[in-house]
Amino acid sequence: MSVTARPSDLAYDRVRHVVPEVEWATFADDIDAIHALKREHDAVILAHNYMTPEVFHGVADIVGDSLALAREAQTVEAGTIVLAGVHFMAETAKLLNPGKRVLLPDLRSGCSLAESITPEQVRELRAQHPGVPVVTYVNTSAAIKAESDICCTSGNALAVLESLGVPEVIMIPDQYLARNIAAQTGIRVITHPGACEVHERFTPLDIIGIRQGHPGVQVLAHPECPPDVVAEADFAGSTAQMQAYVERERPERVALITECSMSDNVAAANPDVDFVRPCNLCPHMKRNTLSAIRAALEQGRHEITLDPATARDARRAIQRMLEVA
Template structure:
């Protein structure tokens, strides 16, 4: 590809079917700079599946959904972890790697589901339902997780709820996940009414 930088030109093959050549020229310099910084600073980039093709295919070292990135974050051998994702993903990477520097490139990168509930909301729910355990979906902020009794994934939510051996639980923040678990268990589920704009 003419006009592109050497390394970026070889990377273009990965994305040539989704990024036109003229658009690629706008990305090539930034990609070269990012790759050089990664080498210089001993950094890795964890990129969520929702990232744009030039990040996902040309910059990222590890890709996946939020749970996969959390699992892989503990295996990285780098001083710096850059999370190309949303806040809760970067927080999770930091919780799992307390001695590493964790960066998020865009401070505006939020998740409507995670932002639908705050730690104070959890405290208020506990006051309203004293003694009822709080089961929180992992796609939430560290502050919300800290106010919870246990966290779950979408894949293990039912098992987590039933493992508590109680008649009812508070399930936060994803209303749809809570309703789906409620339909499949005898445990009463008190659901927070949070939603994800992406999946609406």
Template sequence: MLDTPAQLNSLYDRVRNVIPPIEWPAFTSDIESILELKEKRDAVILAHNYQTPEIFHCVADIVGDSLALARKAMEVEAGTIVLAGVHFMAETAKLLNPEKTVLIPDTRAGCSLAESITPADVRLMRERYPGVPIVTYVNTSAAVKAESDICCTSGNARAVVESLGVPRVIMIPDEYLAQNIAKETDVEIIAWKGHCEVHELFTADDIRELREAHSGVTVLAHPECPPDVVAEADFSGSTAAMSNFVETKAPGRVVLLTECSMSDNIAAAHPEVEFMRPCNLCPHMKRITLSNIRDALEQDRYEVILDPATADRARVAVERMLAV
């Protein structure tokens, strides 16, 4: 157990702006156990920006967007990694740490983008567009990454595309991300028809209604949103870029068009900023809870296992991205 109640109080100070006092006791037992188990198991917890505040601020050791988690995973010294996120993120952590144990608390934590494309689809794209390099969003399975030339995230997609020095690329599987990046570069981008089930729900009308209802609101949109939504927003960027925008620009009133917990996690650190909350929940991210993180550490479940040949090929695509 933690040494003193003061330590739990310190953790609550991080989230008191977004978790009411009456709810906090429901989390403390799991938090205490997780902190003990991490030390006992030589484990670290990597948490995506879409995780709930009690995970993100109270038990995670490393937090960030997909790119940050990919980079920081390589610096982990602990023998066990628990990935508080979705399955493709756990696979990426395993790719970069093949000798470590990587656990995901719920194997059902998937992703609509990852499910929108298969390795066979990628091979057909190569046949249709011979010689055109394939840039694959990290929101894909290791098997799809293995069929690709290089990976990207929403934060580095343009840099990755332009790093190839070619006039045309295939960018899979997020159609909207590809269309939004195409507007920023002279490189021709051939897109796939995959969409994020969270971000595709936002509309340009949503933004116009927000502006009418809340004067002076600053609208930040994730580039997985439809292009007309991105065009209507004041700023578009990855979750890390949105967080940095709030940190550096300190808008008085802001809305983040992305997954709901993103606003909660930034609001926890910025009580001076008023956050509007027209967000959409990711059902996959919300499968990860304090309770099943605790179970993962107690019961060593669920370990991510990759086919070695597939992993070797997928690792090359991820490492190429990290080198950009």
């Protein structure tokens, strides 16, 4: 009599060259339980590229960067969405699926960018620059999105700015993303002094050291990094764009200058590529453990709710972005 393979066994086939078998064995019970709970509660799991492999490959149904998750959230048929990411991503999923239950495994999963700006500061910027459109990075709360004209992600920021047809924009809150995108356009960008606590720690010396220690390495940087870091890289793009670059160019050796779980997940899909792993961890993303996801499904925690007026205005900015994308 044949024995049906456990979900954890099937998932391990995808990651066996990046996760030791003895370590995976500690994840197996939670992975199998989560798959059963998803069926029981009519749930899907959306997971950001920064999730650890046991989440990304073990239990997620839809994976990607913030743009991909925003797009895919609209197609979900299940009644419950578990967002393995950070708070603003769960809010975005709720904005696009107001009739569905959206759960965040750990309420402490915040974001330094989202916390760097307030609605009052957005209104002050508008008052200082009357008539200038506000482009807001998705790494912000619904309250900030509601104060905006349009949202963007690192993957579509250039297209969003160019779609406006104006000489000047207010681009918040990531000062480095704004400056890096502005360098690709003739558009003047008014910035806010926000930054990602992961990407702002990288320096040009980090890349120089990687090149010295790993001759021939190709270096790919996220545009949330400071401009001098991006200038040292061979390519700059969102996490999805970095993944596409690896799959298209097939470099012999590559370093991804971003949150380090990204390298693990791309490496799982590209076993022939040697990944150098500079490691800056996002403490907020790492709160999305298997045990937290399992508890979210078992207990229906922590459900995301939004003020209707805030949701209406924030949804408008998100949908305008998706129309451009």
